[in-house]
Amino acid sequence: MIEKVNILIIILILLLLFYVVIAIGAKKKSGNPPEIKRYLFGVRVLITLLAIVAFVLWLFL
Numbered sequence: 135m136i137e138k139v140n141i142l143i144i145i146l147i148l149l150l151l152f153y154v155v156i157a158i159g160a161k162k163k164s165g166n167p168p169e170i171k172r173y174l175f176g177v178r179v180l181i182t183l184l185a186i187v188a189f190v191l192w193l194f195l
Contacts, residue, residue, distance in 0.1 A: 145185075145188045149184055156177050160174055
């Protein structure tokens with residue numbers, strides 16, 4: 135059975151991979167760099183919030 139620490143590590147790795155895939159896709163797409171920077175900032179904020187929620191749930195479950 136998977137331990138709690140392993141579950142947290144897996145969640146954080148998945149969030150990191152999610153960000154990397156989005157960043158690569160955004161940089162391949164041609165467009166205005168300020169728009170891409172703003173988009174990636176929003177993605178970073180979203181992933182950070184997801185990581186915080188995952189950590190809080192991990193603490194209580």
